[in-house]
Structure formats: structure tokens, C-alpha cells
Amino acid sequence: MKILVAIKHVIDVELNIKVKDGQLDLEGLQYVMSAWDENAVEEAVALKESHDAETVVISIGSDDATVSIRKAFAMGIDAGIHVSDPNLRYPDSLTVAKIINGVRQDKNFDLILLGRQAQDTDNGLTAGLLAEIADLPFVANATKIEVIDEKKLKVTRQADIGKEVIELSLPAVISVNDSINEPRLASLKGIMQAKKKTIETMDAGLLGIDSGEASLVEVMEFLPPVARAQGQKFDGDAQEITEKVVGLLINEAKVL
Amino acid sequence: MTEKIVKGGEFLVKELNKKDIFIPEEFSVEQKQIADTARQLVENEISPNIEAIEGHDFELVKKLFSMCGELGLLATDVPEEFGGLELDKVTSMIVAENIAPSGSFSVAFTAHTGIGTLPLVYYGTKAQKDQYLEKLVDGKWVAAYCLTEPNSGSDALSAKATAVLSEDKKYYILNGTKQFITNGGFAKLFTVFAKIDKEHFTAFLVDSDFEGVSLGPEEKKMGIKGSSTCSVILEDAKVPIENLLGEKGRGHKIAFNILNIGRLKLGASVTGAGKAAIGESIKYAKDRKQFGTSICNFGAIKEKFANMVGDIFASESLVYRLAGDLDVNFDTLDKSSTDYYADYEKVFEDFSVECAISKVFCSEALSRVVDEGVQIYGGYGFIQEYPAEKHYRDERINRLFEGTNEINRLVITGGILKKSLKGELPLQAEAMKAFEGLMSPSLDEVDPSVPFEKEKYLIHNLKQILLILAGAAAQKFMDKLQHEQEILISAADVIILIYAIESAVSRAEKAYEAAGDKKKQLLLAVVEVFTFNALESLSKAAKQAAFYIEEGDNLLMILSGIRRYTKYAPVSLLNSKRLLADSIIESEAYLF
Numbered sequence A: 001m002k003i004l005v006a007i008k009h010v011i012d013v014e015l016n017i018k019v020k021d022g023q024l025d026l027e028g029l030q031y032v033m034s035a036w037d038e039n040a041v042e043e044a045v046a047l048k049e050s051h052d053a054e055t056v057v058i059s060i061g062s063d064d065a066t067v068s069i070r071k072a073f074a075m076g077i078d079a080g081i082h083v084s085d086p087n088l089r090y091p092d093s094l095t096v097a098k099i100i101n102g103v104r105q106d107k108n109f110d111l112i113l114l115g116r117q118a119q120d121t122d123n124g125l126t127a128g129l130l131a132e133i134a135d136l137p138f139v140a141n142a143t144k145i146e147v148i149d150e151k152k153l154k155v156t157r158q159a160d161i162g163k164e165v166i167e168l169s170l171p172a173v174i175s176v177n178d179s180i181n182e183p184r185l186a187s188l189k190g191i192m193q194a195k196k197k198t199i200e201t202m203d204a205g206l207l208g209i210d211s212g213e214a215s216l217v218e219v220m221e222f223l224p225p226v227a228r229a230q231g232q233k234f235d236g237d238a239q240e241i242t243e244k245v246v247g248l249l250i251n252e253a254k255v256l
Numbered sequence B: 001m002t003e004k005i006v007k008g009g010e011f012l013v014k015e016l017n018k019k020d021i022f023i024p025e026e027f028s029v030e031q032k033q034i035a036d037t038a039r040q041l042v043e044n045e046i047s048p049n050i051e052a053i054e055g056h057d058f059e060l061v062k063k064l065f066s067m068c069g070e071l072g073l074l075a076t077d078v079p080e081e082f083g084g085l086e087l088d089k090v091t092s093m094i095v096a097e098n099i100a101p102s103g104s105f106s107v108a109f110t111a112h113t114g115i116g117t118l119p120l121v122y123y124g125t126k127a128q129k130d131q132y133l134e135k136l137v138d139g140k141w142v143a144a145y146c147l148t149e150p151n152s153g154s155d156a157l158s159a160k161a162t163a164v165l166s167e168d169k170k171y172y173i174l175n176g177t178k179q180f181i182t183n184g185g186f187a188k189l190f191t192v193f194a195k196i197d198k199e200h201f202t203a204f205l206v207d208s209d210f211e212g213v214s215l216g217p218e219e220k221k222m223g224i225k226g227s228s229t230c231s232v233i234l235e236d237a238k239v240p241i242e243n244l245l246g247e248k249g250r251g252h253k254i255a256f257n258i259l260n261i262g263r264l265k266l267g268a269s270v271t272g273a274g275k276a277a278i279g280e281s282i283k284y285a286k287d288r289k290q291f292g293t294s295i296c297n298f299g300a301i302k303e304k305f306a307n308m309v310g311d312i313f314a315s316e317s318l319v320y321r322l323a324g325d326l327d328v329n330f331d332t333l334d335k336s337s338t339d340y341y342a343d344y345e346k347v348f349e350d351f352s353v354e355c356a357i358s359k360v361f362c363s364e365a366l367s368r369v370v371d372e373g374v375q376i377y378g379g380y381g382f383i384q385e386y387p388a389e390k391h392y393r394d395e396r397i398n399r400l401f402e403g404t405n406e407i408n409r410l411v412i413t414g415g416i417l418k419k420s421l422k423g424e425l426p427l428q429a430e431a432m433k434a435f436e437g438l439m440s441p442s443l444d445e446v447d448p449s450v451p452f453e454k455e456k457y458l459i460h461n462l463k464q465i466l467l468i469l470a471g472a473a474a475q476k477f478m479d480k481l482q483h484e485q486e487i488l489i490s491a492a493d494v495i496i497l498i499y500a501i502e503s504a505v506s507r508a509e510k511a512y513e514a515a516g517d518k519k520k521q522l523l524l525a526v527v528e529v530f531t532f533n534a535l536e537s538l539s540k541a542a543k544q545a546a547f548y549i550e551e552g553d554n555l556l557m558i559l560s561g562i563r564r565y566t567k568y569a570p571v572s573l574l575n576s577k578r579l580l581a582d583s584i585i586e587s588e589a590y591l592f
Helices: A035-050 A065-075 A093-107 A126-134 A188-194 A238-251 B029-054 B058-071 B089-102 B104-116 B118-123 B126-137 B251-287 B299-331 B340-350 B352-382 B387-399 B405-421 B427-439 B453-483 B485-514 B517-549 B552-565 B573-587
Strands: A002-007 A009-011 A031-033 A054-060 A079-083 A111-115 A138-149 A152-158 A163-169 A172-176 A199-202 B143-146 B162-165 B171-182 B189-196 B200-207 B213-215 B229-240
Touching (some): A002 A035, A002 A093, A009 A065, A031 A035, A031 A065, A035 A054, A035 A065, A035 A111, A035 A138, A054 A065, A054 A093, A065 A188, A065 B029, A093 A126, A152 A172, A188 B029, B029 B058, B029 B104, B089 B104, B089 B251, B089 B299, B104 B143, B104 B171, B104 B189, B104 B251, B126 B189, B171 B189, B171 B200, B189 B229, B200 B251, B251 B352, B251 B573, B299 B340, B299 B352, B299 B517, B340 B352, B405 B427, B405 B485, B427 B453, B427 B552, B453 B517, B453 B552, B485 B517, B517 B573
Parallel strands (some): A002 A054, A002 A111, A054 A079, A079 A199, B143 B189, B162 B189
Antiparallel strands (some): A152 A163, B162 B171, B171 B229, B189 B200, B213 B229
């Protein structure tokens, strides 16, 4: 089985994010592999360990993205593709899906794994768009993947109510939920071996994508999350407080 | 990486070019990933189990050792041939630093990977390594180091434990009691020091299952309560002659050289512990409200954070500078040579002063940090439920083990004097020049608008002070100087602080080039805050030494020299402190 895992190198959202003049303040920020993509990588490596599989990751973006590709190597992925293009710093989901599809066709992958959404944009569009463009079966939000045979998988997915068990034939696209596995820590040996693996660089243009005109949407402004207003504490007579609070709920909060 | 190969001790007589210092900002992608692995292991598997570890659940500790083994965290200093990874010292420090927030487990970990495993790596025969090393690397066996005895601590060579060859000449029969053995309760392999025929101090590899080996009860300790510390009792213990480690009568070589790397690594560990303590204190100071606002908004608290960051920045700069220097020296050695570890040992010996500095400076920096940590927590800092109390207790041992800080101070000044006597360091000639400089007026002008220029000028001057003191002391006491411990210790303080200030300043200067605007400001601020604090301590030590050494006109001249050479104007000190504090409060973590 040939597995392609699409990973995104994103701002570490655990850090305090600041906004300056309608744009993210990038100084001092750190970048990591998007959390759901780590689950996708783990699933690919686990499939490789339990069944014979060839695993490749792809990441799109600036040269920094190679850090996440190397992390995937350290976790056990065999090979990596970096699609680099200065115009692709913030590509939209459709462009990303087109690029992944280009690579997929070029290299004949049986299974494309993605995180259910990226940690930074929370769009959750790429997997579905990719399946649509590629005309492949698609399961979103998978919580378990089992191999039936070379050409068939049994996939459990988290639905709104309960879980669904789906049988699908390969090639296919699957996006994974974070409950599917616990991503392994990269071992020191894996990390040092990853150093020796090479990353193939591909040009979006060669895949028939005009990166200059690719994005259909553009982020115009970035607004920070609104800080939650301080709570209020009331002391004194219960009757008085109740009246005061009810008054505030009606007139200020306007919830009653 | 560094351009030039720096030698041990030469920082006192040479100016450091920023090109010749390794800084944490230069960590490779792999080194950062290794840091992540160690950090995440602590966060996911160790920290949630701290209570069980503190309650001596040694089965759990052994399981954690296996996990560390699987991840390769026990393999950093071991050759590939025996299942290791043989990574550089910088990477070893990264592992030690990131394991450190696990407290008691970190002590067990460091004892195993350092004093537990390294004697075998450096001095073991191939057969001994084949037999034991892989088990230590994969964490199936835990190792311990048995040097201390009830009546022999700092005076390690006065050990009473004995070894006698058995009649059939197949065994050494060991007798004696080894005390305060870290990992003693669950270790399988002990490196035991004993005197053959009460004379030849020698190391042995002792399996805990050998006949005649038993353990004393667990000690009840002030801190690091989760680590195992007990006596190892040898009663006619039968140790096969193949298990003699190194050479008969050369145990002191092993004991002292292993201490060098232990002291280096301790610097890294306490740096990691300091960062963790800072992180906890900030979170608390943000949550804790008094007078209607978070206490982190008060200048009294902000100032503490600024000083804490300054101390840890210096520790971190110092440890990685030293590890980087060692690495470039090790890189020149021929790994395939049979003398590889003998040459390796020489490099460590060459840097024994710096290793002792790492131990003393970083452990005392941590002591200041955890003390302020308790203070920030206020009354809650005194309550066991809060982390500050544990940080405070756990810190104390660092100033005691791996040689007390007093012994290490004597090693520092003693080591420098020895290098001078051996002609490896032109201390006398430089001291003469410094005296001449003292007599002539100062014509140097420093452009304060050039970043770090005034600090670099100060460092040059501080070295003059040390040279003057060393020259005066040598002249007055000659070969009796080694008995003047008060002077040696004051001089050690001057040496330690010169190395710490220089490490912090040169690291900042090098990092400044590639830094963004915000980071540039932070680097300037942290250097100003730390330099000022360290300089105050250095001035006291220098003056003290001057009073101990000289009297009359000579004393007055040296004191005026100290005044002249310690001039430093931290004109934006208050703003620097506030900037550091505000940034650290915003990021909720150590800044650099």
C-alpha cells in the first residue's frame, strides 16, 4: 500500500498570539506540525508496521515546512515531498487540494491521509475538496482504520450521533480525528536517522498549478480573539443583590 | 558552531570572540526535536506520576527507565557499537535540561546516564561493555555509582572499603559500606570503589545479585524524596576478577574524571529546573490577586522575575558554551584510536575548571531562583500542596553532591594555579601586565551606543582584577597559597562570575545579529540585569580577597584598581527589568 500523508506546518497555538495592524505578529512565534496531522502520520506509520506499506508525507509552503517533514521522518515516515513556492505562503484549501491531487496522480498513491482540520485555520476543507477533485471515496473524521485486504479498508468514523462503520475501496481519502491514536514521541534514533533522509522538492507549476492566481480567497484582516470581560462579584443583602443582578441581566447583558 | 578550538582555562587570559561561542540559538533541527521528545515524555508520563514517584513506587520508576531506553534517551553518550547513539555533548545537555523538570526522576536519570553508565563507557573492556552496556542503554538495568562512605565524602580517596583476591584467584572479595547511593534501591549494576590490599584504589563492576551484596534502608531526605538513596553493603562480596574496571590502583582517575562530566551536566539539569520554577511562579503570580490586581503587576514581583531570568539566561549560556567547547575539542580526536577515551579524558581534565564553574554557578543560580519562587508564592510557598515548596527542597542537594560547592571552588582556583605552574596558562606574565596597567591611567573610551560594548570592556577589566589578585597572592604566599582556602574561595568567585558574565554577554552578542527587534531589546535587557547583579557579587569577592591577601599601600592600590575596573553604568536598569518582567509575564515562560 502506498500512503501519502498531507501535513501542515502551523503556528504553535499554545503560545500567546498577538495581532499588529490587522496582521499576525510573527516575531518570536514557533511553528509545529498541526496536531491532527500528527495523528495522520502516526496512523500511517502504524499501518506500515502492521501491514507492508510505503509512507510519504507532503507539505506545502515555505522552507520552514521541512521542519515538520523531518519530524514525520523521525516518527517513522519513509519519504517526504516539499512543494515550495513563495506565492504559496498562505494558499487556500482548494489550491492545497489541487497540489496534493497533482502529487497523488504523479506517484500513484492508494491512500491519502490528512488531519480533519488544520490547527491554525480550522477550515477542515482540504480533505473533502481533494476527494472531490480526485473523484475518490472519502471518509471524514475517522477514529479507526482496519485493513481488510490490499484494496479494501474498514473505517470507523465519529458522526454527530455515535459512530459509523464504513467499508471503502482504495484508492481513497481519509481525514482523521484526534481520538484515532496517540502520536508517538520521536525516538532519538529516529530523529538522527531522519537527518539522512532526503526531501524531494516539487514546484507547484510543474503540477499545473499557477500559484500566482491560485487562491480564490484571501485573508484581508486578522482580528484577535476578544478578551473575555472581567466577571463581577456582588456582596451584601441577598434581596438587593438579586434585584441588581436581574437588572444587569436585562439592561446590560440583554439576556433576559 | 565555533570557529576556533578554545582550550580550558584560557578564558582568563584571552578575549572571547563571539564567533567562538556555541549558543542555544544555534540548536539544529534534530537537537530541537530531541528536546521536544524529552520534554513531552516528562509532561505526558512523568509529571502526572510525581506523587507515585515521591512515594517510592520503584516499579513505576523502572518502567519509566524502560520508556527512556526505548526513546534512546539513555543512549546519548554511548558508542553505536553497544547500542548507543554517541551524540555530542550539547545534545546530552539538551536531554538533561529537558528531563530536569521531572525532579526526583531527573536525579535518578542523570545518575544512571552519567556516573552510572560512563565509567563503563570510558574505562570498560570490550567484554565488559558487551556484557553490560546494552542493558543500561535500553533501560532494562539501572546503574549506580558507589564512591561515598560514612567516613569518606569529599575526601574520597580515604575510602575504607577493601578488595582482596580470593585464594583461587577468580574473585575479588569486597568488604565495606558505600553510602548515599543514588538509585541504590533498584539498581542492578554498581560501580564500586575499593582498595585492593588496603592500598590500591580501584573500581569494580558489581551486579546487585552477586553473593554478599545487600542494601541498607532508604534514607529520609530533605528533597528529591522520590529518588532512591541507600547504603550498599558489601560483606565478602564475590566479584569476578573480569569485573575490575580500568586498572588496578587507578580508580581515582575514574572517580575524578566522571565527576567532571557530572558537574557539566548538573549545570544543564539545574538550568532546566530553573526554567520550570520560573514558569510555575509566573502562572501563580498572574492568578494570585491582592489589592484588586494580579500580583505580577507589582514592581516588587516584576523585579524578582527579571533577576530570575537573568540568572537562568547566564546558566544556560554558560552550560552550552562549555558543552560546545568540549564538542569542538572532541571532534579533533580520532575515534578509531585505541587511545580515544584516554584522549577524551584529557579534554575533560583540561576543562575541569569550567566543569566545576558550571556546577557551582548554575546550582547557586537555581538556589536564588527557587528562593524567589517561594517568595512570590508568599504563604502558599510554604505549603506542600504548591510546587514552589518542592522546587525549594529539591534544589538544595545540587550544592552538595558531585563535590560540595566548596570543594568545587577549590578545584577552580587550584586548577587555574596548576595550569599556570605547568606553563599551560601564562598567568604570571599576564599578571605582570595587569599590575603595570594598574599604574597607568585609563585612556580607553567605550562607545556606549554600540550594543554590548560596555559589557565587553567590563569583562576585559574584570580579568585584570583576577590577574592582579592572583599575582599578589602568588607573590605573598608562594607555594603555601593552596592552604589559604578563604583566599582561594574568594578568587574562585571572581573566576566563576567572569566566566558567567562573559558567557551571557557573548551569547547575547552573537544571538543579537539574527534576532528580531523584540528579541534584540530583550537580549540587551537581560545582559544589563545579569551583568549588574553578578558584578555586585564579584566586587565583594574581589575586595574580600584583597583584604585577605594584602595590607598597607599595596592593599590600597589593589582596592583602587578594583574600584576602577568594576565601573559599569547600567543606565536603563529599571526599564530593562520591567521589559524582561512584562515579556515573561506575557509569554508565561522563560524567555530565551
